Amino acid sequence: MRLHCVDKSLLYLTYARKTLLKLWKTCEYRIVERNKTLGKTPNITHRGIEGYVHNSLWQSVLGEIELSVSHATFITWFQNTELVEVTDEKVTIAVPNIFAIRQFEVKFNDQVKEVLAKNGMHPAKIAYTVRTQGKKTVVSRETTTQTASDSVDELIAPRPKPRTSASQLSPSSGLNPRYNFDNFIVGSSNDLAYTACQAVAQYPGVKYNPLFLYGGVGLGKTHLMQAVGNEIVKNQPDARILYISSETFVKEFMDSIRFKKKGFSDKYRNVDVLIIDDMQFIAGKEKTQEEFFHTFNVLHQNNKQIIISSDKPPKSIPTLTERLRSRFEMGMSIDIQMPDFETRCAILEAKAALSGVELNHETAEYLANNIKTNIRELEGALNQLLAYAEMRGIEPDITTAEGLVGNVRHSRPQHLTSKQIIDKTAKYFQLTTPEMCSSRRDKHIVTPRQIAMYLLRSELHLSFPKIAGELGRKDHTTAIHSVEKIEKSIKLDFTIREQVAEIKEKLYA
Amino acid sequence: MELSVTQENLSKALTAASRVASTKTQLPILSNILLRTDSNRLLVAATNLEIATTQLIGAKITKPGSITVPAKLIAEFVSSLPKGNVELLVKNDHLHITAGGFSSVINGIASDDFPELPTIDETSSIQYSINAADFKQAVSQTILTASNDATRPVLTGVYWHSYEGSLYLAATDGYRLTEKRLVETQSDVAAIIPATTLQEVLRTLSDDISEVDMLFDETQVRFRAGESEVTSRLIDGNFPDYRQLIPASSESVVVIEKSEFVRITKIAGLFARESGGSVTLTASSDDKTLAIHSIASQLGENTSTSTAEVSAEGQVTLNSRYLADALSVLTGPTVQFRFSGKLSPCVLSTVSKNSDYVHIVMPLKS
Numbered sequence: 001m002r003l004h005c006v007d008k009s010l011l012y013l014t015y016a017r018k019t020l021l022k023l024w025k026t027c028e029y030r031i032v033e034r035n036k037t038l039g040k041t042p043n044i045t046h047r048g049i050e051g052y053v054h055n056s057l058w059q060s061v062l063g064e065i066e067l068s069v070s071h072a073t074f075i076t077w078f079q080n081t082e083l084v085e086v087t088d089e090k091v092t093i094a095v096p097n098i099f100a101i102r103q104f105e106v107k108f109n110d111q112v113k114e115v116l117a118k119n120g121m122h123p124a125k126i127a128y129t130v131r132t133q134g135k136k137t138v139v140s141r142e143t144t145t146q147t148a149s150d151s152v153d154e155l156i157a158p159r160p161k162p163r164t165s166a167s168q169l170s171p172s173s174g175l176n177p178r179y180n181f182d183n184f185i186v187g188s189s190n191d192l193a194y195t196a197c198q199a200v201a202q203y204p205g206v207k208y209n210p211l212f213l214y215g216g217v218g219l220g221k222t223h224l225m226q227a228v229g230n231e232i233v234k235n236q237p238d239a240r241i242l243y244i245s246s247e248t249f250v251k252e253f254m255d256s257i258r259f260k261k262k263g264f265s266d267k268y269r270n271v272d273v274l275i276i277d278d279m280q281f282i283a284g285k286e287k288t289q290e291e292f293f294h295t296f297n298v299l300h301q302n303n304k305q306i307i308i309s310s311d312k313p314p315k316s317i318p319t320l321t322e323r324l325r326s327r328f329e330m331g332m333s334i335d336i337q338m339p340d341f342e343t344r345c346a347i348l349e350a351k352a353a354l355s356g357v358e359l360n361h362e363t364a365e366y367l368a369n370n371i372k373t374n375i376r377e378l379e380g381a382l383n384q385l386l387a388y389a390e391m392r393g394i395e396p397d398i399t400t401a402e403g404l405v406g407n408v409r410h411s412r413p414q415h416l417t418s419k420q421i422i423d424k425t426a427k428y429f430q431l432t433t434p435e436m437c438s439s440r441r442d443k444h445i446v447t448p449r450q451i452a453m454y455l456l457r458s459e460l461h462l463s464f465p466k467i468a469g470e471l472g473r474k475d476h477t478t479a480i481h482s483v484e485k486i487e488k489s490i491k492l493d494f495t496i497r498e499q500v501a502e503i504k505e506k507l508y509a
Numbered sequence: 510m511e512l513s514v515t516q517e518n519l520s521k522a523l524t525a526a527s528r529v530a531s532t533k534t535q536l537p538i539l540s541n542i543l544l545r546t547d548s549n550r551l552l553v554a555a556t557n558l559e560i561a562t563t564q565l566i567g568a569k570i571t572k573p574g575s576i577t578v579p580a581k582l583i584a585e586f587v588s589s590l591p592k593g594n595v596e597l598l599v600k601n602d603h604l605h606i607t608a609g610g611f612s613s614v615i616n617g618i619a620s621d622d623f624p625e626l627p628t629i630d631e632t633s634s635i636q637y638s639i640n641a642a643d644f645k646q647a648v649s650q651t652i653l654t655a656s657n658d659a660t661r662p663v664l665t666g667v668y669w670h671s672y673e674g675s676l677y678l679a680a681t682d683g684y685r686l687t688e689k690r691l692v693e694t695q696s697d698v699a700a701i702i703p704a705t706t707l708q709e710v711l712r713t714l715s716d717d718i719s720e721v722d723m724l725f726d727e728t729q730v731r732f733r734a735g736e737s738e739v740t741s742r743l744i745d746g747n748f749p750d751y752r753q754l755i756p757a758s759s760e761s762v763v764v765i766e767k768s769e770f771v772r773i774t775k776i777a778g779l780f781a782r783e784s785g786g787s788v789t790l791t792a793s794s795d796d797k798t799l800a801i802h803s804i805a806s807q808l809g810e811n812t813s814t815s816t817a818e819v820s821a822e823g824q825v826t827l828n829s830r831y832l833a834d835a836l837s838v839l840t841g842p843t844v845q846f847r848f849s850g851k852l853s854p855c856v857l858s859t860v861s862k863n864s865d866y867v868h869i870v871m872p873l874k875s
Contacts, residue, residue, distance in 0.1 A: 031847040072535045072536045072537065075535045075536075075537065076535050076536045076539075076558070096700075097554060097558060097559075097728075097742050098627045098728050098742050099558045099561065099624055099628065099742075100558075102623050102624070102625035102626065102628060103624050105625070106625045107625065130727075130728040130742075132728075132745045257551075376822075414654050461530055
């Protein structure tokens with residue numbers, strides 16, 4: 001991971017070759033030193049320094065070419081090319097296939113030469129070769145025998161008798177073994193979901209069927225669902241588990257109709273555990289919903305476990321048919337919320353420990369305090385911090401973090417005004433700003449008005465009298481009451497929480 | 510460009526090219542067919558960057574030139590024309606086609622952007638000339654066991670390689686394996702040709718073609734049959750060392766008439782649909798019979814028996830579809846079927862002294 005970052009940042013630099021070499025060498029030295037202190041054996045790169053320098057040079061060549069040819073041409077011919085050898089006279093470029101060789105020789109040669117020259121290389125000849133995976137296609141027989149003998153046992157093995165024709169169609173479960181319960185960090189925001197998932201993993205199909213997890217992006221739904229799958233595989237290795245996204249389901253269903261493929265329904269109906277991620281994408285697709293409805297019934301009837309995730313509770317998914325909605329709600333629906341401050345700190349420290357770095361508490365707290373909405377973003381910031389510190393050879397401390405977090409949070413505009421908040425909130429609820437600020441107390445205006453007050457407080461930290469003034473109230477206690485009321489509702493009422501989140505999204509879009 | 514060709518020749522060439530022209534592509538010109546004059550002939554070419562095909566047809570050329578036009582449209586248009594002469598004329602990237610009372614204008618793209626067709630260095634590559642009938646048989650006997658699982662690319666092709674002085678073809682999908690000896694060779698070859706390429710070559714082989722020329726280099730292969738050429742990339746990677754999987758001898762050897770074997774397999778297969786094709790074969794040396802038993806829990810069950818020469822008793826469970834596939838490509842009136850117990854590979858081959866083809870099917874675990 002860290003090497004990757006170093007590599008990437010190298011790519012972006014368009015320094016002269018020498019500078020790159022020097023920089024890489026220092027990085028390499030530091031990594032070796034660091035690994036020594038961590039007791040790891042140095043494992044730098046399989047291509048060596050030259051490879052990285054070539055690559056970064058080639059990336060800048062590609063960057064220039066991309067500007068001068070059409071996108072389709074670039075994707076077709078220049079993607080997956082690589083600079084493999086550089087000598088004073090000759091430059092060798094690996095291209096993906098035989099067709100590209102001729103294309104480069106005849107059509108792009110001058111262009112490549114020109115851009116190489118701009119980057120300080122003047123080879124007399126440019127050679128093109130087909131890129132191979134490090135193996136030659138034509139190999140002497142001895143080597144074939146040796147390399148292949150390992151894989152021969154798995155090549156043709158007696159195949160288990162099919163329980164049904166379907167098991168041929170679903171050889172893999174789609175689970176990623178990286179996700180398990182041990183590396184999931186539990187906090188008050190997700191412990192209910194965690195406990196339910198563990199119960200399901202222990203007694204699949206018996207407890208909580210279906211299990212419906214919902215919550216915003218990057219809060220760990222996928223992690224938890226996959227952990228259930230992996231746990232069940234661990235306990236019962238022959239259990240048939242299928243993890244897919246609802247998009248795959250939709251696509252396969254459409255393919256099965258279009259190409260009259262058989263086995264679609266069997267594939268999904270003959271599993272012991274069906275895990276479907278991002279269920280909201282099925283919304284609006286009537287036929288697919290009907291097919292899923294039947295699949296659901298068959299599985300549920302046979303006490304097979306179903307686990308579903310979505311970004312909204314079943315109630316709030318628009319255009320979800322009534323019969324599916326009621327079925328999703330019949331098991332257990334659990335909301336995964338934003339992790340609280342302590343959980344965020346714990347996540348950061350655990351992730352840092354996984355990378356072999358000890359993160360001091362102060363830095364963790366700083367990051368946790370500044371990135372509140374999304375665990376993925378949190379991890380990204382941490383990775384960035386570690387890579388940066390690694391490259392500079394410094395400790396990942398709070399000063400470095402302060403410098404970097406600005407980058408992560410670039411999406412937050414500084415100049416949000418109270419007028420914008422009121423306008424956007426009004427627009428979201430299809431009201432006008434004068435209505436919001438009027439003295440009317442109809443219910444459909446009151447809640448939006450309270451939400452606007454809450455947002456003014458939470459996003460702009462305005463004083464209560466100021467908030468009251470902005471919305472045409474005289475008494476600041478109205479503002480205090482409103483903010484408190486919404487704060488409370490956010491914890492209890494999903495609709496309000498969602499509305500607030502969506503308005504916030506609009507504010508920062 | 511201005512020329513005239515016969516409808517029959519043009520239509521044949523366009524149909525072959527339009528099969529290769531890519532429908533799903535980033536680069537729009539790849540869904541076009543290239544038409545280019547080549548001395549006194551017309552070259553018709555298409556590529557999808559995996560395969561390229563070129564056809565040369567005789568033409569009366571008035572003015573040389575080139576153009577690319579959408580593959581589907583021109584192929585379908587020309588194939589619906591009446592037999593006789595077709596006039597082609599290019600003006601400002603428009604192709605005017607006239608034949609009898611039919612005339613149309615197709616908007617084309619200038620041929621400058623069409624990918625260069627790959628060339629192969631004839632001096633440094635390995636060449637074979639193979640009898641077309643032998644080629645057809647060898648390819649169809651092996652191609653059916655090539656895998657279509659894209660996660661293991663090396664198995665999606667047929668492995669052409671030299672071994673002990675002969676050129677062999679082999680293909681496996683992990684459940685069955687075929688090997689065919691084709692011709693003698695002195696050269697060292699090891700190339701995995703994509704099954705899709707071979708299918709395309711089979712389609713281009715018309716009955717009047719007697720020889721197929723093949724040209725290998727390290728990364729590509731070219732087939733030439735008559736005036737058509739197919740050039741394809743090779744699959745990168747090492748084919749597994751499959752030879753150790755072919756059992757030298759087996760416990761039970763059954764020699765049976767092929768037509769009988771086909772019939773009982775087909776009948777048993779009817780009752781095996783529900784169980785994923787699973788059928789159980791029982792060889793009995795006392796009765797000299799081979800029996801196939803299959804059960805469909807909902808529908809009923811079946812036992813079909815045929816007389817056979819049996820060396821020793823045994824039982825094995827197979828997928829009936831694989832068995833039927835194997836029988837469909839075996840030549841000769843009698844078939845040898847040998848197996849050892851329930852887990853070792855079963856071998857099907859033709860009964861003849863110099864048999865050059867083996868077809869292996871793995872049993873199902875019962």
